[in-house]
Amino acid sequence: MEIKRADRVASLPPYPFAELARLKQQALADGVHLLDFGIGDPDQPTPAPIIDALCAAARDPETHRYDESTYGPPEFLSAVASWFQSRFGVRLDTDGQIKLTIGAKEALAHLVWAYVDPGDLVLVPDPRYAVYSVSTKFAGGSIYEMPLLESNGFLVDYDAIPGDVADRAKMLFINYPHNPTGACADLAFFRRTIEFAKEHSVIVCHDAAYSEVYFEGRKAPSILQVDGAMDCAIEIHSLSKTYNMTGWRLGFAVGCSELVGGLTKLKSNVDSNAFPAVARAGAAALSGPQDSVDRMRALIQQRRDWLVDGLRSLGWPVRKPDGTFYIWAPVARGYTSADFAALLLRDAGMLVTPGSAYGSHGEGYIRLSLTIQADDVQRYIAEAVERVGRLGLRWD
Ligand SMILES: Cc1ncc(COP(=O)(O)O)c(C=O)c1O
Structure with a gap:
């Protein structure tokens, strides 16, 4: 029997994060030591x-x-x-x-x-x-x-x-x-x-x-x-x-x-x-007491500062966000969002989301999530900055 999905479902583009999960699995299967700045899902436990x-x-x-x-x-x-x-x-x-x-x-x-x-x-x-x-x-x-x-x-x-x-x-x-x-x-x-x-x-x-x-x-x-x-x-x-x-x-x-x-x-x-x-x-x-929320903010703000300061030290003109878990960074000269995200995955083992996944005005940017799962997040971020530095990219 042929089972046909409703047009509203059949015509949907793939969910951007499903594609991200697939790329992540592939990179892991290829033995890449992956630095994951993909999905925005808090890494800390519920209080x-x-x-x-x-x-x-x-x-x-x-x-x-x-x-x-x-x-x-x-x-x-x-x-x-x-x-x-x-x-x-x-x-x-x-x-x-x-x-x-x-x-x-x-x-x-x-x-x-x-x-x-x-x-x-x-x-x-x-x-x-x-x-x-x-x-x-x-x-x-x-x-x-x-x-x-x-x-x-x-x-x-x-x-x-x-x-x-x-x-x-x-x-x-x-x-x-x-x-x-x-x-x-x-x-x-x-x-x-x-x-x-x-x-x-x-x-x-x-x-x-x-x-x-x-x-x-x-x-x-x-x-x-x-x-x-x-x-x-x-x-x-x-x-x-x-x-x-x-x-x-x-x-x-x-x-x-x-x-x-x-x-x-x-x-x-x-x-x-x-x-x-x-x-x-x-x-x-x-x-209840809201001190866990203060700790969450302090944690994300610290990670934001490590990552943005690190990337800026490479000449990457990255804005410090005022809120959320995300860094919205312009792509290097000559790349589309998707090409740049693919380059970071292939040559730096970094998973990021192409800005174009969020709409046409997201073209020209990538999103890096600060919800990082690692024992030593500072070291993880420093490693990411080092890997980007080795690519010798230009943003001017
Ligand atoms: C802008 C925005 N709204 C809503 C949600 C969904 O939140 P919830 O987990 O409450 O469904 C997300 C999740 O990433 C989000 O980024």
């Missing part, structure tokens, strides 16, 4: 108090059953509300402005299904995390790519969006701290975003998965701090990066009650909330 909370919760048979709440267990919603109030000074109603999600990725994908009809237009950043555009395509919508230029601090330039495009758009995605460029936005940018959204009746989704990965104490703001944001914006948060919990699959969506409600209605038809014990552990993470 012990969160694991303890999970173990205790898993022993309670109450957590073995379906969570039949609409928005998520009350304990989790209260923990989110308190955390949000103390972190951003924004008060959220636990009855309609917060929804537990199974990570940020799931929330982003399902939000599109809740609001995008065939033919609708969605504004997405370029470069970007792929889910915004792939899920738009699944829903039958089309995308308009908003270039994020280094000359504009990788912020969206709303004045550059043609008026008819802005008027046609149904939804807008932004993401700061930004994967892959590491750029952060300030409140003035979020104010401009809400102004643009209201002027053109566009729903705003801010992907804040990296909200806690900022450096030098410059806290990343929430778009919900802006007056009027609660009328048109939803913000997606994740426990993945904040507490080294990528495998646990836990996040939350907050903001405009209509948008939280639409997402909730869609989700009630496709999943049954997270494992309640994971939700309880998540509540413990958000309401």
